[in-house]
Amino acid sequence: MSELLGVENLRKVFPVRASAGEPAGDLVAVDDVSFTLPPGGSLAVVGESGSGKTTVARMVVGLETPTAGRITLDGESREAARAGRGARKARARQIQMVFQDPYTSLDSRQTIEGAIEELLRAHFDWDAARRRERVAELLDQVGLDKRQGGARPRALSGGQRQRAAIARALALEPRLLILDEAVAALDVSVQAQIINLLTDLRAETGVAYLFISHDLGVVRQISDDCVVMHRGRVVEAGRTTAVLDDPQDAYTRRLLSAVPRPGWVPRRRATSGASV
Template sequence: MARPGRAGGRRMTKLLEVSGLRKVFPVRQSDGTAEELVAVDEVSFAIAPGGSMAIVGESGSGKSTVARIVAGLETATQGSIRICGDERPAGRQSRGKRKHFARLVQMVFQDPYSSLDPSQTVRSSIEEVLREHFDLRTAQRLARVTELLEQVGLDSRQGDARPRALSGGQRQRVAIARALAVEPRLLVLDEAVSALDVSVQAQVINVLADIRAALGIGFLFISHDLAVVRQLCDDCIVMFQGHVVDGGEIATILDAPQAEYTRGLIEAIPRPGWRPVRRGVAETA
């Protein structure tokens, strides 16, 4: 694997550069006419090699659409994306080009079970990725699988299990290991810990922090939870209705937010002593 910060022997200044990103979806109306839904509009940001950027916002803000475009699962209507200095092309790509960008960017989803083959053991699912991307002998692949399992905190017994035998947190660790198998420069995590219990969530966040420190890999972390992103990210942008409304270093965004929308998100974070109030029922002292 090339050292972080270099691509093709030349020095990189940015791991990821997103410029003027716009995504429009056609929406069919009940009368048969079509309208345009602007999911993302004029979104720009950059991540330095080894950096960690959070995109936060409520459901429907456009943050996951940005993540899918960066990962190559959606095509932008306008704008450009450069990864390690290479511009991601729009439209259909050759198998070689797809593999090239897969080696640069991998994505971890909220629901790991949907991305795992229930008939495969954990070990075989990771080995399958290695077989696709690397010319390794069988013994080398098996050794690499063991290394990846250890990296995400799984043992050989869990490696021999099938996804249904694992907990949600363990399945998410498997998804992370599969993503790391191709040695990407950037890991896109789309609400990757939001479905986990708080204690398990903390364990997975610690695993991710250790991986970032050990490998120098960059993160694009998508979340609605500002309390989580503080633990893992250096920088942050806040999205609302497809637009970036705030951005900067994570400590500045969370401790001295400039946008009213950001302040509202922060005020909504539950704090010690907080208890929910049923809608329509006044809280009494």
């Protein structure tokens, strides 16, 4: 199988300062995580808070430096985190990221068109007409009209802002899009629109997704493969349909059984006095 992204034995340790009776020490956020993602594929990293899923995403995009392990893109190592300007720009053309809250990830003083254009100006030697054309094409691709393109983030709804963030992330035609809880903050009816949009965009552009989520329903819709993380480690991995239909690991089963559905009765498991 050809491979776009490879992650091998990834590990991240954060030093923790002493506070309120807790001694200083090391927090192992990610421990021995490995997976691969083919070109145009969609891999979900599933887990609850503290599972390390977001730290994995931040290391892949280069916002965090791994303590150990290897990240490769097209077989080439990506460790050169302190690379020069040229290397960083080349990396940006390969990998882009969409965050949970587009309100904090878009510049409030910039129009949507302005935000996308800036990116094109920084990366390509295009004239204004060509940039305008590409901006219009991107807005159309994510379902925003001309007026919305000229608006500032504040004037848009949550769904529109997330569309804008996706358009900006796609502007450089990256090979890999990292979506960190990208639909988690949206209302259900709008969430459905964005999920459908993401499904279409992958089919149209061939971009690969690394989809970070806690929501098993969303994961089922969006990913081909998934990795279930618990306390920094991978507890189960495989085709998404197989993992969700026939989970092998106890934690995956526990996660699935906690999803509300018709006929579901919430149950107390263990007394959780010990878990802080």
